[in-house]
Amino acid sequence: MKLLLLNPNTSTPVTQLMTEVGQRAAAPGTELIPCTAPRGVPYIATRTEAQIGGAIVLEMLAEQHRKVDAAIIAAFGDPGLFAARETFDIPVIGLAEAAMLSACMAGRRFAIVTFAQALGPWYEECVRDHGLRERCASIRMLDTPFQAISDVGGEKEDVLVELAQRTIIEDEADVLIFAGAPLSGLAERVADRIPVPVVDQVVAAVKQAEAVVALRLRKATAGTFRRPAAKPTIGLADALAARLERRDS
Amino acid sequence: MKLLLLNPNTSTPVTQLMTEVGQRAAAPGTELIPCTAPRGVPYIATRTEAQIGGAIVLEMLAEQHRKVDAAIIAAFGDPGLFAARETFDIPVIGLAEAAMLSACMAGRRFAIVTFAQALGPWYEECVRDHGLRERCASIRMLDTPFQAISDVGGEKEDVLVELAQRTIIEDEADVLIFAGAPLSGLAERVADRIPVPVVDQVVAAVKQAEAVVALRLRKATAGTFRRPAAKPTIGLADALAARLERRDS
Amino acid sequence: MKLLLLNPNTSTPVTQLMTEVGQRAAAPGTELIPCTAPRGVPYIATRTEAQIGGAIVLEMLAEQHRKVDAAIIAAFGDPGLFAARETFDIPVIGLAEAAMLSACMAGRRFAIVTFAQALGPWYEECVRDHGLRERCASIRMLDTPFQAISDVGGEKEDVLVELAQRTIIEDEADVLIFAGAPLSGLAERVADRIPVPVVDQVVAAVKQAEAVVALRLRKATAGTFRRPAAKPTIGLADALAARLERRDS
């Protein structure tokens, strides 16, 4: 099984980090195909960047979707997820979606802990978009600057653990998610310092993608996720234009 | 006062229609500056097209925002609205937002009636994104094909009125909104055949933009709509890249 | 356009304050017709006072409604609003309604800040009655007594600003509303000390009334805001009795 690990950010080291964490957790026979956004920003953190990044996700998927069995949109916040699920025939899973749904199986309310203030509003909208507000205890963010996006998980490890510990008590959370692509792999390193289950977003995404492939779900031809009818386009990236105009099949 | 009437679709005749309807309703001294998407699709109708169209809205605003006092994103569904509100300093109003908030002042529940099945899921997400589900009685769509997008309001006038009449009874709506840019101006023509107030989306947007300008609201420097910090970008349209990198101020 | 600025309280100086603030923001050609409750209390602050004040609003409107194009119920809390909207043919707008709906266009969540503890529960019910709980970050009240109701905005200006500043941070609000008729005009004076947009309730009400008149919304003859059927009455104020018995048309 080939899984596209699609990083909608331009940070290749973060793609690499996620690929390593994800490949370790993959079943035998599952191969992660990493893919980094050729344009955009180093790490999506705002509604604006998610709006742009989600459109870039669609361009990337239009190029890659025939080569894989399923795709992971590997940014917590899931930019472009619902659009991708509508337009492409393969299963597409979001990093946040996979982490949150997995967390639901380990408790009633999960808390989300991340490394930058700017991410809070976007993550909050993500929780709402997935209809999971009732299952989310809180979203907490560090409020100090970091040095390099690709190593923020290492640099901030101790304060993230402390914030997680405080969050669990104060917000009555049953499960913890370290959110944000650069925090991939952190769960494994610090799980024994945190008194509730900790869900790793990339591990969750890989396992959920495997699960969805195993379920052999067909592409909808009814409902709100059927493929949209062909429509003319102007000025869009070639592969995406072909997909929207249905010149690709 | 100059208001940018930003059509995120590529249909110039629809831009023209909206400009005429909007200018008629504008206060003395309000000038509508029409602007049609240079790329994208003729009319946005799906999550995918909204994802792409919202990114194009940001590109257009990055070019235009200094020339006007406020902007209207003139597609029902409000692609890119929250991102635009975050990134630019001028007030930005959505067509759906303006119509729905205006409708709230004329009853408890509004119904949304539109011309194509494909629009339903996107509009439903729009209602939810604005936190107005409790105020929305229903969304109803015609289910037959139409000839030309720019004249769908004329072609389907009678069946739209019939659908509106049925919706009001069956879904217990107090107010009606004909949704979708090509239906601009329809309210005025058919209001006397419909037994509840009918809100014209473009008139609502122009009046709400005037209201917001009159309120002289400052750009937030706190809260979730403060302008994001500068961030490097790759491969984005020039003006938008400058705005995100804060090279423009 | 004539707008009735209907103060359901008996404080003439507050009516005057609101008229000045509102008239300054009105479009050319808009004339505010002030009108102060001939009976009731100096300022409505509880469910009981709102119950009584709302009935007085109906008496006042029964006297005045034919003289104006629309009416503003000029007390935050909107006493009698839904009843008035049902019974009269002109548009009727609430001060809280106008402020909250306007605030929705400037952020996701607004905070309400007011000058007296007693107002909290009533305002909370008002937010709920408008179906806007999801958009309201919090309601905060000063807890110290004030000297004169008509000058509470001046007397408490600094502490209100401090409370607003704290609320924005602690409750994660994107927009601020100073609520309570006597605080009209405060927004303009202190906007530059508050890091998010501040909505003035009277300015919002005037502009929303203008918007609704511009939309030329017909009186409903279906839905839950159609005019009730004639009904005999005993012991009600003359004009109101005539309206309810349909002897007035």
Added chain:
Amino acid sequence: MKLLLLNPNTSTPVTQLMTEVGQRAAAPGTELIPCTAPRGVPYIATRTEAQIGGAIVLEMLAEQHRKVDAAIIAAFGDPGLFAARETFDIPVIGLAEAAMLSACMAGRRFAIVTFAQALGPWYEECVRDHGLRERCASIRMLDTPFQAISDVGGEKEDVLVELAQRTIIEDEADVLIFAGAPLSGLAERVADRIPVPVVDQVVAAVKQAEAVVALRLRKATAGTFRRPAAKPTIGLADALAARLERRDS
């Protein structure tokens, strides 16, 4: 124990009907003190009439509250209930409140069936005001005119039973409430024709009033139902003015 059966409508025969039904269900030692509105309308059915009727309830309670142990506001829709609970020291129970809370103990969702279209929107707001939407399966109304308000329960008995039967199936209700003061006593006559428990609103109100008195609940001096501070009034009914100005204690 003396219970004020306060009819906010002017129909003495309906007061009499409710008194008979209620007294039959009362515990030994419970005496119902009937009291009919001296002004208002024969039967409250709209938001407007509820706004006015609720203010009249306060006038009536100001006259009567010292003579009884508790009061029932005997109109389904509970006009003035929350205001009365705030301002007076005795327990005050609403007819709708008592019926709905009692119904909650007999199933998950209750249906409300009543005799006139006009009552629907008011009842819907009543359900919402009590925070019980999740427990309400539906509200259904007859749509044909009736002859005399005091005998509508007899005149429409068969069609009300048929509507109830249909409602239970179609709306998946576990419990049924015949709502509207003139339908008092109907439950007893038709219970065996209806396949779910039927709650009589007056019986429920009397038993709930007895329950609340037995609980010996003190008047709040904190929270949102503490008695409001004294306030000057102009032009209100004498006893009510005295209560609000705190000249009565």
Added chain:
Amino acid sequence: MKLLLLNPNTSTPVTQLMTEVGQRAAAPGTELIPCTAPRGVPYIATRTEAQIGGAIVLEMLAEQHRKVDAAIIAAFGDPGLFAARETFDIPVIGLAEAAMLSACMAGRRFAIVTFAQALGPWYEECVRDHGLRERCASIRMLDTPFQAISDVGGEKEDVLVELAQRTIIEDEADVLIFAGAPLSGLAERVADRIPVPVVDQVVAAVKQAEAVVALRLRKATAGTFRRPAAKPTIGLADALAARLERRDS
């Protein structure tokens, strides 16, 4: 009228305490029939204990239901309540249900105060299961160990009162419920030290059971609380098996 006071816990002294408190509040002619779980745990405090205790409730009711007019499941949290209501013909009332619904008649939001941390999550699910989250201000628990379950109300009286006082202020509660069977009777002793109405759970349950009996509600033969069809069983307690197999009628 005979009311089964069914304690699903094995603590006979607690059964005795509740019987005394309840009998004092009962109407003339109401007799409480106490009944203590023959197996289970001394006091149910977790989801697991509620799962088991609820099944034991069904066994106990299968033995006792023909001897009484109604039954009270006398543990706050209401283990087995909805199952019992479905399977037996007599009315069955929960201690939490009765307390919360009674509290609704004395304010908008009630707070729940109890003696042990472990009870919090179970009570929270109980509030949700009754659809009353909107009416619940908060659930607060003591966090220190106690000596004997049957006297925890005496031992912790002062700290419970202090916690209640703090809760009312901090969580803006209008009514207070001391929850947990061993706290029965506490309300009466401390009501004058608490500034809002305090509902005693056992008094509420007895009065609500009397109310429901007075309403003479029939057993549903439709809706979701009709008695389930006969089904074969293996290895269940005799009387319960007979009830489920419909060998008992």
Added chain:
Amino acid sequence: MKLLLLNPNTSTPVTQLMTEVGQRAAAPGTELIPCTAPRGVPYIATRTEAQIGGAIVLEMLAEQHRKVDAAIIAAFGDPGLFAARETFDIPVIGLAEAAMLSACMAGRRFAIVTFAQALGPWYEECVRDHGLRERCASIRMLDTPFQAISDVGGEKEDVLVELAQRTIIEDEADVLIFAGAPLSGLAERVADRIPVPVVDQVVAAVKQAEAVVALRLRKATAGTFRRPAAKPTIGLADALAARLERRDS
């Protein structure tokens, strides 16, 4: 990896069916350990049977939990799930939970279709207990009797497909779940006759159990799913008593 496939019903053929379907979908190295309830009913369908069955689940898990890496409660409705998750150290997954969370990744709203009217209310409460009402389009049931529980999927195949097809259109569902243990394997047989993705409950449960094991989630020692403190018990099954009294570790 060993997964306990715990059937809380007494129907061995259904256990066998689920084991076959589940084992086919399992990853290499995953072994399903089937286990059928030694007491209870052939198939749980009501609140009462779920209350009893959930307690039996705990007895079964107390016997088996040390032998496996995770457990599946293999009845749609998830009897005893939250209790089991609290009391045992291994991950425990519900059949309904796994199916619904998996369905969330294939659309916005899933519909649940099952074979018997009696199951509806229980499933509805299950959806609510998981906080997924917003994601559930509807629950639909056949209304004709069936012959043998273990073959109901074969007997009713065509009418279930027809009901699914109708449900998708009428209730606007994006995904379909055939619910009820005896329908395991049906998805695979009929997927090509249904225009949206169909989730098989057993396949989903096996894959989700594998995912959760791969996430290596620790047992909580904080939050609401930490193991309860030791408590004395009377008359419970030996192994369960030992677990609750903490004599087992």
